[in-house]
Amino acid sequence: MGWVVVCPTEELQDEEAVPFHHAGLPYVVFEADDGTVFCCAGSCPVCDAPLAGAVLDGTVLECPADGAAFDLTDGTSEEDGPPLPVFSVRVVRGRVEAQLPD
Numbered sequence: 001m002g003w004v005v006v007c008p009t010e011e012l013q014d015e016e017a018v019p020f021h022h023a024g025l026p027y028v029v030f031e032a033d034d035g036t037v038f039c040c041a042g043s044c045p046v047c048d049a050p051l052a053g054a055v056l057d058g059t060v061l062e063c064p065a066d067g068a069a070f071d072l073t074d075g076t077s078e079e080d081g082p083p084l085p086v087f088s089v090r091v092v093r094g095r096v097e098a099q100l101p102d
């Protein structure tokens with residue numbers, strides 16, 4: 001696992017997904033309304049749909065395909081389904097970085 005530069009903080013959009021790829025895999029970052037930044041896998045663990053169109057409500061992400069909900073603080077499913085992988089995030093000199101598998 002290493003720190004990967006994702007985007008400048010200016011690219012974060014209020015509660016809307018900012019998609020990106022690393023090592024061939026999709027990820028998304030979000031800025032919650034309190035300014036907290038989250039990073040999770042870019043595909044839904046339920047039916048594998050892309051999460052690029054997802055919107056955050058507080059810390060809860062709702063899958064745009066079929067509505068499964070996940071708490072981004074730890075990835076847990078609100079419906080006791082499979083968890084959504086989440087990753088550590090930090091902001092360094094105006095850039096969002098995520099700690100991702102190589």
Ligand code: FES
Binds near residue numbers: 044045049066067
């Ligand atoms: S793709 Fe079916 S719940 Fe997310």
